[in-house]
Amino acid sequence: MALPEQSSEGTDEGGFGLDMTSRRRREQLAGIGFALPYLIIAGGFLFGPLLFGLFMSFHNWDPVFPAQSEFIGFENYRVLLNDPQFWQALRNTVYFVVLTVPTIVVLSLLLALGVNREVKGQWLLRMIFFSPYVLTVAVIGLLWSDLFSETGLIPYYLPVDTGNWLISTDLAMPAIVIATVWWSLAFNFVVLLAARQNVSDRLYEAAKLDGASSWRMMRDITIPQMKNPLIFVVITTFVSSFQVFGQPFIMTQGGPSFSTTTVVLYLYNTAFSTGDFGYAAAVGYVLFMILIVVSATNFYVLGSDTS
Known part of the structure; x- marks a missing residue:
């Protein structure tokens, strides 16, 4: 008895879906790659001073000789x-x-x-x-x-x-x-x-x-x-x-x-x-x-x- 021929439609659709998913993933990675230099620079200028200001607020800060600043907590x-x-x-x-x-x-x-x-x-x-x-x-x-x-x-x-x-x-x-x-x-x-x-x-x-x-x-x-x-x-x-x-x-x-x-x-x-x-x-x-x-x-x- 001959077995029914298996349809390739599901396989094609699955392959097409996987192809679209991988393409979308590549586009996302490319976008992140293009944006990453800006994010690093902008983050440095934003979060760097923000964290440094927090660090200063816990010190009796000496602007001339920062290394001599005294830690005073809160x-x-x-x-x-x-x-x-x-x-x-x-x-x-x-x-x-x-x-x-x-x-x-x-x-x-x-x-x-x-x-x-x-x-x-x-x-x-x-x-x-x-x-x-x-x-x-x-x-x-x-x-x-x-x-x-x-x-x-x-x-x-x-x-x-x-x-x-x-x-x-x-x-x-x-x-x-x-x-x-x-x-x-x-x-x-x-x-x-x-x-x-x-x-x-x-x-x-x-x-x-x-x-x-x-x-x-x-x-x-x-x-x-x-x-x-x-x-x-x-x-x-x-x-x-x-x-x-x-x-x-x-x-x-x-x-x-x-x-x-x-x-x-x-x-x-x-x-x-x-x-x-x-x-x-x-x-x-x-x-x-x-x-x-x-x-x-x-x-x-x-x-x-x-x-």
Whole structure:
């Protein structure tokens, strides 16, 4: 009795699958090989200083003769937790963050939605809103320092006599906030404008047919469709605001009476004014941990239901 002839179809399909798997594996290895030099260099520049800073924070660091640095364990961190100037700098930073982040996010969203409408001179509005971002922090600091000075335009046109904002303990930080919002708005504006333009117009057309109001379309279409870019904007704005340095350094040098000294400015002064690099490294690592907690919290609160 003749045996049935065995089909080679399964073998061919299996061979084709193995061939595709090996090809994909070769492509992955090639990609890793091309990326590896960059990853090594970037990792060295990123993780090298990160680990070295951690090492410094456990020492009474001598920048001239590093080999003579004294290991003191967690002493820098113990001193930091009982340092009233550090806590004041942290309060100043949180105050700055509370004022800047909601303002920047809301204004950049409103500007993006407004410019996205079909209006005349749309390209000019985009250029005007983005133009401050091309300026450096030094230019921004000097420009707004002049505007807030006693003979500047802002005190001159206000109905009440405020004098120089930058020498007032009550007005110095709001002055830095205004300068920062004006400067930082542009980047978030561009991100959110691009996000809004990626939302399909068919969704709005269908909503209009159902009689939805503008506020309803904003709540049910615009915000959900732009959720991921909004999360990105909120987190990056939080992180950059917590690391503010250039504006208070140029505009107020941390004064008056320590009222605008932020954590990064305090770190800088500790390292380069007093020469206590080990303690400054400890300040930097505490700020690093705060940023991790803040970023993780923001992502959990804002993006917990993001698909």
